[in-house]
Every structure is written in C-alpha cells, then in structure tokens.
Amino acid sequence: MRIAIYGAGSLGTIVGAYLSKGNQNVELIDVNQEHINTLNSSGATIVGTVNENVPVKAITPEEMSGSYDLVLLLTKQIFNKQVLENIKPYLSKNGVLLSLQNGVPEEAVSAIIGKDKVIGGSVEFGATWVKPGVSELTSAEPAFKANAFQIGELDGTITERVQKIKEVLDLVGGTKISTNLVGxxxxxxxxxxxxxxxxxxxxxxxxxxxxxxxxxxxxxxxxxxxxxxxxxxxxxxxxxxxxxxxxxxxxxxxxxxxxxxxxxxxxxxxxxxxxxxxxxxxxxxxxxxxxxxxxxxxxxxxxxxxxxxxxxxxxxxxxxxxxxxxxxxxxxxxxxxxxxxxxxx
Missing domain, CATH: 1.10.1040.10 (N-(1-d-carboxylethyl)-l-norvaline Dehydrogenase; domain 2)
Structure with a gap:
C-alpha cells in the first residue's frame, strides 16, 4: 500500500514518523520547503511526552507522482478546494482518501473526490508544531497509544478497506472503527x-x-x-x-x-x-x-x-x-x- 500524508504539520509529522517506523511505504507531503528539507535530512523528530527520531521521505505537492492507495488528509479546511483538486488525479483506481480534518468536512470532500473514495475519521491526540522537522506530542503517551483515531465509512458499514486502514493506523496508536461517523x-x-x-x-x-x-x-x-x-x-x-x-x-x-x-x-x-x-x-x-x-x-x-x-x-x-x-x-x-x-x- 502506497500512502500519502497530505499536510505534514504537527499531527502529520507524528503520524508519518510512526508509519515510517512501522515500515509502511509513506510520503509526507507539505508546502513548507524548509520542513520538507529537514525531514529528509534529519528525520521526523517527536518531542514532548515521547522522544523519537525516525527517518522519513518527504516531498512538496509539486513533487507528487504516480498514484496513492491511501491519502490521509490533514490540511486545514480553508484550503480544501485547491488541495482536493490537487490530490484527485493521484488517487489510485481503488484508492481511498481518509479525511482527518477538524470539523465535519466529509460532504464537501466527497463532492470533489467522490463519495465512494472517502472515509471519515477524527484524530484524538494533540500535537504542537515546534520547528521544521520537529513536532511535540502533547497528549499523555498512554492516552495516545490507547486512543489515537476513530475512522469509519460514511454509511456506517464495516468494510474490508476500513479494517485494513485500521491495521495501518494502529501502528501510530489505538484506532477504533465507528459505525456512527456523524456522531x-x-x-x-x-x-x-x-x-x-x-x-x-x-x-x-x-x-x-x-x-x-x-x-x-x-x-x-x-x-x-x-x-x-x-x-x-x-x-x-x-x-x-x-x-x-x-x-x-x-x-x-x-x-x-x-x-x-x-x-x-x-x-x-x-x-x-x-x-x-x-x-x-x-x-x-x-x-x-x-x-x-x-x-x-x-x-x-x-x-x-x-x-x-x-x-x-x-x-x-x-x-x-x-x-x-x-x-x-x-x-x-x-x-x-x-x-x-x-x-x-
């Protein structure tokens, strides 16, 4: 599975680090060139309630190529129209976009990407940007490992693809499948x-x-x-x-x-x-x-x-x-x- 983390800020840096540590084929994508350069040269550094440094691969949106089987969307909603139009051509035929944005963006995201390609989710841990290449995990480590994400199909069904995504995200922290995504x-x-x-x-x-x-x-x-x-x-x-x-x-x-x-x-x-x-x-x-x-x-x-x-x-x-x-x-x-x-x- 080829994975993209689109929006490798405070949260995305941590997610990318743990997926990379779990030997996933993942690219961290962000518009901040200094951040990208630091991630590539020095790895993703997590400070705060844990201390980790993990080698990662990071690129800018202009450097995207090929297709991704899973895109974790972590950008801010104010940029959605431009971001989603940019992502759409790079989703594989059976690719999935997992919206991990704040708020309730799934309807708007589905209108651009296609409802059949969207899964919703929420991030349950906190992080703060420190500087390029460095993110601070602010949630207590036990809470982070127990409850990192909730994800689910838009119609509440439990599918094979959502179970596979859960397995991937469990490399970061505890992931639960929701049958009530709106809730x-x-x-x-x-x-x-x-x-x-x-x-x-x-x-x-x-x-x-x-x-x-x-x-x-x-x-x-x-x-x-x-x-x-x-x-x-x-x-x-x-x-x-x-x-x-x-x-x-x-x-x-x-x-x-x-x-x-x-x-x-x-x-x-x-x-x-x-x-x-x-x-x-x-x-x-x-x-x-x-x-x-x-x-x-x-x-x-x-x-x-x-x-x-x-x-x-x-x-x-x-x-x-x-x-x-x-x-x-x-x-x-x-x-x-x-x-x-x-x-x-």
Missing amino acids: TKWSKLMINIAMSGTSAVFGCTYGDVLNNETALETAIRLADETIKVGHSIGVKFVKMGGLEIEKFNLNKDRSNLNEAAEYAKVAFQPQALLKASMLQDLEKGKKCEIDYINGVVSSKGKEVGISTPFNDLLVELVHKAEQEKSVPDFDTNIVYFNELIDKGI
Whole structure:
C-alpha cells in the first residue's frame, strides 16, 4: 500500500514518523520547503511526552507522482478546494482518501473526490508544531497509544478497506472503527469547539483553561451549545477517547454545570500542555479554521433556531484577532465571557 500524508504539520509529522517506523511505504507531503528539507535530512523528530527520531521521505505537492492507495488528509479546511483538486488525479483506481480534518468536512470532500473514495475519521491526540522537522506530542503517551483515531465509512458499514486502514493506523496508536461517523465527527467537533476554541480565544493552553473558573465555564457552555444544536439535527454523540460527551449537556437550570466542570478537569488533564492549532495559526499571523469549528455551531444554530451566544462571541473575537494579525490576550478576552456569564444568558 502506497500512502500519502497530505499536510505534514504537527499531527502529520507524528503520524508519518510512526508509519515510517512501522515500515509502511509513506510520503509526507507539505508546502513548507524548509520542513520538507529537514525531514529528509534529519528525520521526523517527536518531542514532548515521547522522544523519537525516525527517518522519513518527504516531498512538496509539486513533487507528487504516480498514484496513492491511501491519502490521509490533514490540511486545514480553508484550503480544501485547491488541495482536493490537487490530490484527485493521484488517487489510485481503488484508492481511498481518509479525511482527518477538524470539523465535519466529509460532504464537501466527497463532492470533489467522490463519495465512494472517502472515509471519515477524527484524530484524538494533540500535537504542537515546534520547528521544521520537529513536532511535540502533547497528549499523555498512554492516552495516545490507547486512543489515537476513530475512522469509519460514511454509511456506517464495516468494510474490508476500513479494517485494513485500521491495521495501518494502529501502528501510530489505538484506532477504533465507528459505525456512527456523524456522531464521531460531531463528538470530536464538540471537543474542538470547547477546548481548541477556548485555547484560541484566550491565547493559552488547555491547562490554562482548566485552571480558570470563567474560562472553564466558557468551555462547558460552548460544549452545551454544540450538543443542543447537534441533537436538533439528529446527531447521536459517541464516547470519544473515554470521554462521555453527554456529560456536557447542561440541564435547563444548569444545575449540573459544576459536575460537568469537574468532569472536564479530569478528562482533559492529559491534554493540559496542548495549544490549539488555531492559536498556533494566529501566532503566525494566519487565518485559522474558526468558521469550520465554532462557526459550524453558530451557523447551524441560526438555521434551527437555537441560541449560541458563547460560540457567536468566540467567533467574533477570533475574527478580530485574524483581522488585526494579533494573538488574543487572556485577561482582555476573559472579561467579555465573564460579562456574558453575569448576564445569566
């Protein structure tokens, strides 16, 4: 099986390293020429909760040739049209694209690649870009090895091809096959909305969110809005990485808010060092995926008539940072959410 990792950033570098270590025929593909050069000359280096250095083969998109049996898509959704058109000619006749992007991009991806060639999935571990050739694994190693991916066919069936892909990804970390892909993707979306969203808007790590009462309540309220919007369109949320998503579904009087907050402190502690990729983009002065993460709940909420004030405010503040090419300040932005909480919304 010839494999391509398209988008060899923080996550892709780690995935590529472990697949290469497992003797897979894999190429890491990225537009960052310095990163590609370092990967080829010095190997993929993983730091953080593990320490690994693995020789890999890396190329730029312009250097692609032949055909791939499996493409792991790890680029950001904001580039999808160009990226997918570039990948399409290089998929083999029976080739599969596994979308591991944040959000719920499968419908849009299928429209370009073809529904029969797309499998969906979610990444359940965290990573931070350090420098060319180096990625930091921020999830605790036991959690990473137990729960690295969930993947599944779009129609929920368990096929031979999805089982083969699971075997490949098990070389990286624990991989589960989902028969409820929509639920899987929305469950991962909820985690990203609650924790990546707060990391981005407050300019901090997950641990900083967990250690601040207002930031943590903001994360819970973001999760609650996501669950309520998801329920309204028929989403059945699933357990992810041992996390019970429905624990964040608040009662009408929010009497279970403290219980949800205490659960979050324990559940997300293994990712305390993680800094959201959206924040990493803001630090580089780049646009991030906020419209494909928290923005999904804001737009869907409007469609179904469900109020989403916490997601709306978060999207507004992150867009402001994008426009100003600034990094959100914790002390400044926490005030806005504290005001929202004080209003009893």
